[in-house]
Amino acid sequence: MHTVRFDEAPAYDAPGHALMKMVRLQGREAGPTDTVWLGVSTIAPGGGTTLDASGVEKIYVVLDGEVALSNGRDEVKLRRWASCRIAPGEGRQLRNDTDQEASILLIMPLPPTPPA
Template structure:
């Protein structure tokens, strides 16, 4: 078992994101998860990401606030405790259009080169 306290979470930068602060909660460490890593992102009002896609799936879980997600021309608003899966190579845009901070949990598989 690996317990990691919130105070131990490390910040990370994400390309093509703005108005966001991200922390790695689990992953890329000895004794951590073998298949995926978990991050937490806090998006300021007006913050967001994209458009872009990755070759692996992602799971988003909204912990606080709301996030507008656009995929394949379809727009939806995710609110507290809503979640979604973004398929591999699926282009998406996320935007915090509210006046509140949006806190989002992100679960992403390791890139293949990290598993070698």
């Protein structure tokens, strides 16, 4: 068993993210995982990410507030407990267009472990 308390979760930075605080809850520097890592982003009003795509699937769950999520063609506004999957290669942009802080859970796969 590996436990990470939210107030002890390691912070991280990512390119293309503005007015956001990000921590890892499990995986990478937060501890051992085999397939995915979990992070929470707190997005200040006016904050968000640039429109970008990656080669891996991403799953977002809004924990609090409202987040606008776009893939460059379609846009949805997600509120508490709503989720969205972004496919590998699909663009994604997060924005907080409100005057209240928002938080979002991110689930992403780890790179495959090379065979021994």
